[in-house]
Amino acid sequence: MKLFDVYPLFDLNFIEAEGSFLWNDRNEKYLDLYGGHAVISIGHSHPTYVKMLTRQLHNIGFYSNSVRIPIQEEVAKQLGKLSGYEDYEFFMCNSGAEANENALKLASFHTNKKKVICFTKAFHGRTAAAVAATDNKKIIAPINETDNFIFLPFNEIEVLEDAFKNNEIAAVIIEGIQGVGGVQIPTTPFLQKIRTLCDRYQALLILDEIQSGYGRTGKFFAHQHANIKADIVTVAKGMGNGFPVGGVIISPEIEAKHGLLGTTFGGNYLACAASKAVLEVMESEKLMVNAKEMGDYLYQQLKEDEIIKEIRYQGLMFGIELKMPCAPFRNQLLQDFRILTGNASCPNTLRILPALNISKKELDVFISAFKTVSKLNIKKNEQILFC
Template sequence: MNLFNVYPLFSINPVKAQGSFLWDDKGEKYLDFYGGHAVISIGHNHPYYQNKLKDQLEKISFYSNSVQNELQTELAEKLGKISGYEDYNLFLCNSGAEANENALKLASFHNGKSKVLYFSGSFHGRTSAAVSVTDNPKIVAPVNFSERFIKSEWNDIKQLEEIFEAQGNEISSVIIEGIQGVGGIMIPKAEFLSKIKELCEKYNSVLILDEVQSGYGRSGYFFSHQEFGIEPDIITTAKGMGNGFPIGGVLIHPKFQATNGLLGTTFGGNHLACAAAIAVLDVIKDENLIKNVQEMGGYIEDEIKDFPHVKSIRRKGLMIGIELDQDCSEVRKNLLYNHHIFTGNSNDKSVLRILPALNIRKEETDLFISALKTVLENM
C-alpha cells in the first residue's frame, strides 16, 4: 500500500528535535521557525512536557468519556484561569476542524437557526461544515457546498451590515479567525470585531472566535481577540494546545445549556492529550512566555522591516507575515535548503509566514534574521 499522495513534500526527513531545532536522517541541523503550522508552542521535547507524558504513560493513556477523568477537570481549571474565561465551560476534542464543527453545531442547537456567516480569506478546517466556511473552492467538495454558508468580505463593515439586514433572522452564527493565518496574517480591525459582536447580539446570532492558530499566547495575548476587549460566545482552540499531541477545545459561554449526548467524541480529552495540554499551560505560565512573545516578536519586526524587498510586516506577537514585493516561494526554499531554516507560506503568495515557538531565544531569532537578510540582499 502507498500513501495517498496529497501533500507536496520537501526532501527532508526529520528524525530528532529539541527546542527550536530539528535534525534530519543525514544529521543536518535545521532551525524551526514555523513549528508545523504553529503547533510547537513550547519548543520540541521540552523536558517538563516530556516528563508529564512519560509519567502519564506509566499510569493510563486512554479510556473513553464514559468514565471520570480528573485530568480534564485540571485542564479546564488551568485553561480558564490563564485565559481569563473561568466562567466558560470546556468541551475537548482532537483538532481545530473538529472544534469548529462542534462550535457551529452548538450554535445551531442553541438558537435553532441554520445559516453561517464567514469571511473572505478564511480557513477553518477541512471537515464538513468547517470546510464550508473556508474560503478555498479547491478544497470544498460538492457534498460540502450549501447556500446556508454566506461569505462576507474581510473588514468590510458595510457589507456585513447589509447581509445581517437581509438575512440576520436566519443567521445562526458568525465564525471569524482571531487573526487569519492561512489567509496571510490578516488582522481584523477593532471596529470590525465590535460591529460583528453588536450585530450578533441584535439578531441572536452566536459569535464564534476561531483561535486555533492565533490562540495560546501566539499573538502576545492568550487569545488574540482579547486585545480588542471582545467577549465571544464560543472560542475554538487547537494547534499550540498540545505542542504536537492532537487535542482541540471549545470554550463555551455559560448561557449554553449542556445535555447528555449533545456533543461527543471517542478520543477527545483522553489522558495523554490532557497531560500534554496541562504541561503546555504550566510552561506558558511558569516561563512567562507571553511576555517573551511580545519581546521577541517586536525584536524580529524591528530588525527586518527595512530589509530589501520587504513591503510590510503583518504581526501580532510571534504570528508574523512578511509581505514581499514578489512571490515568497524562492525565498522560502532558499532559507530551507541553503540556510536550513523552516518557514511557511500562505494563500497570499507574497507573504512569508513565521511561527516560531513561544520560547524562542534572541540568539535563535538572530540566526533567522541574518539568513533572511542574506537571501533578500542577494535576490
C-alpha cells in the first residue's frame, strides 16, 4: 500500500526539533516561521510540554468520555481564565474542522434555523458543514453542496442587513483573521455590526479562532481587538502545540443535553496534558506580550521593502503581499536560507506564523534573508515590478 497523494511535498525529512528550529536527516538546521499552519504555539519540544505529556502517558493515556476525566475540567478552568470567557462552557474534540462542525450544529439546534452567513475567502475545514462554509469550490464535493450557507463579501457592512432581513439566519461564522485567505483582517465596525445584527435577529455569532486564536495576535482571541464577545468560539491548532486537539467554547445561554454532541477521542488525557502545558507556558512566559512586541518589530523591519505591496498583520500572524508571485520567493528562502514559511490562497501572499516565543535574534535571521531575496528579485524583475 502507498500513501494517497493529496499533498504537494517538499523533499524534507525532519527528525528533531527544538524551539523555532528543525533538523532534517542530514543534520541541516531550518528556521521554522510557519509552525505547521500555526500549530506550534510554544515552540517545538518545549520542556514543560514534553514533561507533562510524558508524565501523563506514564499514568494513563486514554479512556472514553463515559467516565469523569478531571483534567478536562482543569483545562476548561485555565482556558476560561486566560481567554476571558470564564462563564462559558467547553466541549473538547480533535480538530478545527470538528470544532466548527459542532459549533454549526449547536447553532442550528439552539435557534431551530438552518441558514448560516459566511464570507468570501473563508476557510473553516473539510468536513461536511465546515467545507460548505468554505469559499473554495475545488474542495466541496457534490455531497457537501447545500443552499444553507450564504456567502457575503468580506468586510462589506452594507450587505449584512439585507441578508438577515431576507433569510432565517441561525448563525454567522467568521474567522478572527482569515488565514488561508491571506491574513485578511475583519474591521472593528464589521465585527461589531455582525454582533449587533445577531442580537437583533436571534442568531448566534461563531468566531472561528482556530488559526488566529491562542495568543497569536497579542490578545487571546483576534476578535477581542474589536471588543466583542462571541456566542461560540472554536479553537484548535495552537491549542495543543502539535498534539491533535480542538474545542468549542459555548455561551451559557446554549443548553447542554446528554447525547447532543459526542466524540470518542476528544478530551483524552494526553490531549488535555498538551493543552494544559500550552496554557501554563503562555501565561508564565507572557507569550501574548511577546507576540505583540515581536510582530510590531517584524513589521517595522520589513515595511519599507520595495518588493512588498502590503503587510497585513496582528501580533505574529502575518500576510506579506509581494509584488510578485510568492512561490519562487518562498522557495528561495527555503533552499538558500533554510527558512520555512507559508503561502495562502492569494498567490502573492507569504504567510508567517512562528511560535509565540520566537526571539528578535531569530526574526533577524529571517529579516536578513528576506531582504537579500528581495534585492535579488528586484534586480531580476525590475521592469515587471516597477514599470
